[in-house]
Amino acid sequence: MKMLRRAIAALTLTGLVAGVLRIRGKGGVPPERGGWRELTRPRS
Amino acid sequence: MSTASVAVVGLGVVGSRVARQLTSSGIPVLVHDTRADLQNVTARALKATGIIDLADLRPETSPLVVLATPAGQSEMARLLVELGLHVVCTSDDVDDIEIQLALDELARSRGVGVVVGAAASPGLSGLLVAELAMRVDELDEIHVGVHGTGGPACARQHHRALAGVAPGWHDREWINRPGGSGRELLWFPEPIGGRDCYRAELADPITLHRAFPSATRISARMSATRRDRLTARLPMMSPPHAEGGLGGVRVEIRGSKNGARRTEVAGVAERTGIISGAVAAATAAAMLASEKTPVGVSVLGDGRLNNTALLDDVIRRGITVFEYAGSGA
Numbered sequence: 001m002k003m004l005r006r007a008i009a010a011l012t013l014t015g016l017v018a019g020v021l022r023i024r025g026k027g028g029v030p031p032e033r034g035g036w037r038e039l040t041r042p043r044s
Numbered sequence: 045m046s047t048a049s050v051a052v053v054g055l056g057v058v059g060s061r062v063a064r065q066l067t068s069s070g071i072p073v074l075v076h077d078t079r080a081d082l083q084n085v086t087a088r089a090l091k092a093t094g095i096i097d098l099a100d101l102r103p104e105t106s107p108l109v110v111l112a113t114p115a116g117q118s119e120m121a122r123l124l125v126e127l128g129l130h131v132v133c134t135s136d137d138v139d140d141i142e143i144q145l146a147l148d149e150l151a152r153s154r155g156v157g158v159v160v161g162a163a164a165s166p167g168l169s170g171l172l173v174a175e176l177a178m179r180v181d182e183l184d185e186i187h188v189g190v191h192g193t194g195g196p197a198c199a200r201q202h203h204r205a206l207a208g209v210a211p212g213w214h215d216r217e218w219i220n221r222p223g224g225s226g227r228e229l230l231w232f233p234e235p236i237g238g239r240d241c242y243r244a245e246l247a248d249p250i251t252l253h254r255a256f257p258s259a260t261r262i263s264a265r266m267s268a269t270r271r272d273r274l275t276a277r278l279p280m281m282s283p284p285h286a287e288g289g290l291g292g293v294r295v296e297i298r299g300s301k302n303g304a305r306r307t308e309v310a311g312v313a314e315r316t317g318i319i320s321g322a323v324a325a326a327t328a329a330a331m332l333a334s335e336k337t338p339v340g341v342s343v344l345g346d347g348r349l350n351n352t353a354l355l356d357d358v359i360r361r362g363i364t365v366f367e368y369a370g371s372g373a
Contacts, residue, residue: 019274034370036233039310041175 049074049093050328051101051109053120055086057195057287058134058163059112061321062328063090065361069329074106103128110134110162110328114197118143121158122150130156130337132328134163134320137201138211141166141247145254148341157337162327162344163320165190165264165293166251168312170345171323171355172295172365173252176308180299186259187298188248189230189241191267192291194317199284206268207276208245213253213262224273228265232292233313233366241265242273255345291316309368319363326357 049072115137294311
């Protein structure tokens, strides 16, 4: 029983750590200059 | 082939749009779907003809088939090639696409053309890269971002992709990375804006490497939320919508022009089903009109295709393409 409780606790802890690792991160930096415009195509 | 008809197989979100686009271009269309009711309704609405058995198709009257069924198109593509028919495939499944690319020898022996991945991503991504590649002397890197899904089958496919193995071409070697890794904030045309994107089991690196073998790095990422990533390895928590909302495709190329480094970015923001429908219809119309359809397997962006004319047609069909300007890159 003690072994089972330890195994469940270990699995839970592993899941929590994996979850935190999976969703952490700060994303990125949005562009500070420029913008979207319609594609210019000299040949068309 | 100009007076011949096109058969559209699969009448979901993409297939119905392909059929509509082709009929609006004055091309006679045959439609087929395993759902008889849907086939009848679509045939009536588009004044198209329903077909019961694909084996009845004849190259003389309907030389071209657009496959718009869910992933698993390769077996049907093989059968159609064996019948001597040109095929346009819209699948974005990596395994499916690899099998379709291997049909090259068979297609050449039958003297027919197979265009693989004629949808949004891959598909439009290849056309955008071909367009941007004309702005550089040397093309080094290609990075694709995709946001949104088409119909329910596409949504399931993307759900699986985030938990799959993401292929990438890195310094002239194939690498496999876990899906859901490699977070990058990618900026799509408005109103999509910035989205966190991750590696996923996407076929773009495979098709783009075939079209642009000189590129040393090719990657593809798809947008996902934190919930998407956490639940990627589980069954979908809720059934997918009949059609996804606004989607987007974004390509970034890096290369050199006159010895200086250049980065060029282009993208679209539109429902994924509409993008895929326009790309597949433009491809089919071009193949039908051409006297010299490339024999064998090709992908969009491939130098054997007239990519400029294809992109022109996609734009004519209502897809607005944007470029990112003024970043100083």
